[in-house]
Amino acid sequence: MGLFKSAFNKIKQGLDKTRSVFVNEVRTILSGKPLSKELLKQLEARMIQSDFGVKTSRELVADIEAAWERDEISTGDHALAFLKDQLNAYWPAEDRSLHFADSGPTIILVAGINGAGKTTSIAKIAKSLRDQNKKVMLAACDTFRAAAVQQLEIWSERLGVEVIKGQQGGDPAAVAFDACEAALSRGVDVLLIDTAGRLHTQKHLMDQLSKIKRVIQKKFPEAPHEVILVLDATTGQNAVNQASVFAQSIDVSGIFLAKLDGTARGGIVVAIREVLGIPVKFIGVGETPDDVEPFVPDKFVEAMFSA
Amino acid sequence: MFGNLTDQFSNALKKLSGKGKISESNVREAMDDVRTALLEADVHYEVVEQFCENIQQKALGEEVLASLKPGQQMIKIVHDELVATMSGVPVGQEADEFEAQPGIMFVSPGPTVVMMSGLQGSGKTTTTGKLAAVLKKQGKKVMVAAADLQRPAAVHQLEVLANQVNEEFDKGPDVLFHAELDKVAEYGKAVGAAVTVCRNAVAKARQEKCDVVILDTAGRLHVNDELMGELRQVQSAVQPHQILLVIDAMTGQDAVNSAKAFNSQLELDGVILTKFDSDTRGGAALSVRQITGKPIKYLGVGEHLDALEEFHPERISSRILGMGDVVSLVEKAQQQVSEEEALELQEKMAKGKMTMDDFLNQLNMMRKMGSMKSLLGMLPGIGNQIAQMDIDDKEINRTEAIIKSMTKKERTDVDLLDNSRRRRISQGSGTKPADVAQLVKGFDMVSQMGKQMSGMGMLSKLKAMSGMGNAMGAGMDPRAMMGGMGGMGKAPKKPSFKQKFKQRKKRR
Structure with a gap:
């Protein structure tokens, strides 16, 4: 799609740790051995430890076992190839690029729980769009957390893009509305709206988020053109709860999987895909604004399993 | 909190508790459910294995099979084992003094140097603010130092938090703030500067005769050698007395790896x-303790500065098993109300002289205690029910608006409120007349109950409260509830048969 530079090496780099822990062990567990119940049990245990989730892990291993019973596969290496195919099947071809408005500014609403990495992720998206010669504007709607507005302001200075901000303690929906007006009058291509981190269990805060979305729609009925949920890749099974509650309140169109450069195994991506069907659009693989990549499932799986 | 785990446990154990006598296969079946529940709860795989192994051995032993009530015996074993895992003290042994003491250990002479560490986004800066608030309330003189020079505006965030602590909490000396703005730099360009900032902060804290200095370091990945090296430099430069690791409770299986890495590099004192x-x-609560062997000192339970709780393995274990956590609730209430205030209110209630102003005070006190949902979650038997309920904390704001729209006279004498006054109040507070009517009804109920319950002991009050929790689950008006919960324990009893009969008659 030309929006981001070639991804493969970066993902591999980001997933280094994943590979070293998961793949190496998967390889050690499976390679050069005939399949056995014990072997499958070890594989399941490794997958659970990589945050695939109990249910997903058991299903994937059950599929391998079924294929084994049908005599389609007989060795650990077969099982590994089979698992790769299975994972690839989780990600059918679909539109994982950003949707832009037909005319006027494209509005991208960004949300997530506290500390997921929203502001950094916004800086990353902003930089890549700016590098595409798009005129980008940021809206600092996190009026709750101390210094959140300043944090986005510093990014706007570093990236040389405009920012619309509100007062700490002010109404975030009002800031969003102002930003929409400013984006229109100043001929901005993309408006990225940063919101306060909120736990999905806080109903009133989720309501506030729906309100922000409604207010944006007052100005642009078609907007937001993208609703990005930022998820911390180290999160466990709770990420599925988060994604489903956010999806209910603001109809999430894509996921930004942040902090995949750590030791996160990325297994949670599979569970989220399975339960909710929301595509992962970006992955964050580092601290600088350049450390963002589009999510490419077959390359992601390939990177996970290549030695 | 722990809601789903509790449900799963209840289901697993229900299978056992119904049976008069259990067989070995019953135990194994229940253990499978427990194992799945724990894994789905993100407990680390190895911890789960060990945990289930221990329980199964005990359960299969004479203890359960020969017991008259095997289900209850099994629950006790699971509970004891949970406590053992989370406290690090084996079942049947007493915790030594150091382990038993939650919170921060102070050194004399001060300042006690506390260093915060953790991954990005785990909540270090917010927690530093909360910890400063806790210590300030204990009367300690605290300094917070901004050693996160990487994340944009992190220094400013800590400054704002320090000011907020000073504004919101009168008790104790003001929190001091140390920062060196000239050292702030972009990611990766400030490595090492944090060491100077920390050293200067500790020196300044000594000069200012602070009791505690908290160093808020930048978030970092435990696999980033350069940044982990910086933490080690800080450690050797200022020799912190306590190094705490801040972990997001939602972390998956990886919680154990980062905890392990930070622990081996820094020798953590707590989590x-x-x-x-x-x-x-x-x-994570279950596995981090088991894998690192370091105690969990505090829990962050909300966005506000007072939302930091001490960690008690006993109570959390009870909560997992759906036994509720009344002790925490009572402690929270005690932090908010002095004994005299409570007595005064109790007397007023007993005489039926409670006013709307008293009612409002109680609401405000409740608001300080935390969200309705977190409070109700602590009551026995209702933890499971509230997960599905919408409890709107704004209800308290609305109630406040209604009461504040009343005249002074109206607040002391509710009987004055005729329809015309109610209409005025509803307009003044932006609510519906029905809301005002409901509040008055709730208020009447609470003052009635106050009279009735004035003779009850603490235990019966708590019991009455848990009954009230069930009523809440059945769709009782939260506003009436709140009045009941304020003042701790002066809560409505379940209606007697006669009252119910009367109500039914009325409805016809």
Whole structure:
């Protein structure tokens, strides 16, 4: 799609740790051995430890076992190839690029729980769009957390893009509305709206988020053109709860999987895909604004399993 | 908190508790459910294995099979084992003094140097603010130092938090703030500068005769050697007395790896689990303790500065098993109300002289205690029910608006409120007349109950409260509830048969 530079090496780099822990062990567990119940049990245990989730892990291993019973596969290496195919099947071809408005500014609403990495992720998206010669504007709607507005302001200075901000303690929906007006009058291509981190269990805060979305729609009925949920890749099974509650309140169109450069195994991506069907659009693989990549499932799986 | 784990446990154990006598296969079946529940709760795989192994051995032993009530015996074993895992003290042994003491250990002479560490986004800066608030309330003189020079505006965030602590909490000396803005730099360009900032902060804290200085370091990945090296430099430069690791309670299996890495590099003294007010099943609590052997000192349970709780393995274990956590609730209430205030109110209630102003005070006190949902979650038997309920904390704001729209006279004498006054009040507060009517009804009920309950002991009050929790689950008006919960324990009893009969008659 030309929006981001070639991804493969970066993902591999980001997933280094994943590979070293998961793949190496998967390889050690499976390679050069005939399949056995014990072997499958070890594989399941490794997958659970990589945050695939109990249910997903058991299903994937059950599929391998079924294929084994049908005599389609007989060795650990077969099982590994089979698992790769299975994972690839989780990600059918679909539109994982950003949707832009037909005319006027494209509005991208960004949300997530506290500390997921929203502001950094916004800086990353902003930089890549700016590098595409798009005129980008940021809206600092996190009026709750101390210094959140300043944090986005510093990014706007570093990236040389405009920012619309509100007062700490002010109404975030009002800031969003102002930003929409400013984006229109100043001929901005993309408006990225940063919101306060909120736990999905806080109903009133989720309501506030729906309100922000409604207010944006007052100005642009078609907007937001993208609703990005930022998820911390180290999160466990709770990420599925988060994604489903956010999806209910603001109809999430894509996921930004942040902090995949750590030791996160990325297994949670599979569970989220399975339960909710929301595509992962970006992955964050580092601290600088350049450390963002589009999510490419077959390359992601390939990177996970290549030695 | 722990909601789903509790449900799963209840289901697993229900299978057992119904049976008069259990067989070996019954135990194994239940253990499978327990194992799945724990894994789905993000408890680390190895911890789960060990945990289940221990329980199964005990359960299969004479203890359960020969017991008259095997289900209850089994629950006790699971509970004891949970406590053992989370406290690090084996079942049947007493914790030594150091382990038993939650919170921060102080050194004399001060300042006690506390260093915060953790991954990005785990909540270090917010927790530093909360910890400063806790210590300030204990009368300690605290300094917070901004050693996160990387994340944009992190220094400013800590400054704002320090000011907020000073504004919101009168008790104790003001929190001091140390920062060196000239050292702030972009990511990766400030490595090492944090060491100077920390050293200067400790020196300044000594000069200012602070009791505690908290160093807020930048978030970093435990696999980033350069940044982990910086933490080690800080450690050797200022020799912190306490090094705390801040961990997001929603972290998956990896919680154990980062905890292990930070622990081996820094020799941690304890762990703070944040975002515990989410619906995470909280498996991290169970595994981090087991794998690192370091105690969990505090839990972050909300966005406000006073949302930091001490960690008690006993109570959390009870909560997992759906036994409720009344002790925490009572402690919270005690922090907010002095004994005299409570007595005064109790007397007023007993005489039926409670006013709307008293009612409002109670609401405000409740608001300080935390969200309705977190409070109700602590009551026995209703933890499971509230997960599905919408409890709107704004209800308290609305109630406040209504009461504040009343005249002074109206607040002391509710009987004055005729329809015309109610209409005026509803307009003044932006609510519906029905809301005002409901509040008055709730108020009447609470003052009635106050009279009735004035003779009851603490235990019966708590019992009455848990009954009230069930009423809440059945759709009782939260406003009436709140009045009941304020003042701790002066809560409505379940209506007697006669009252119910009367109500039914009325409805016809």
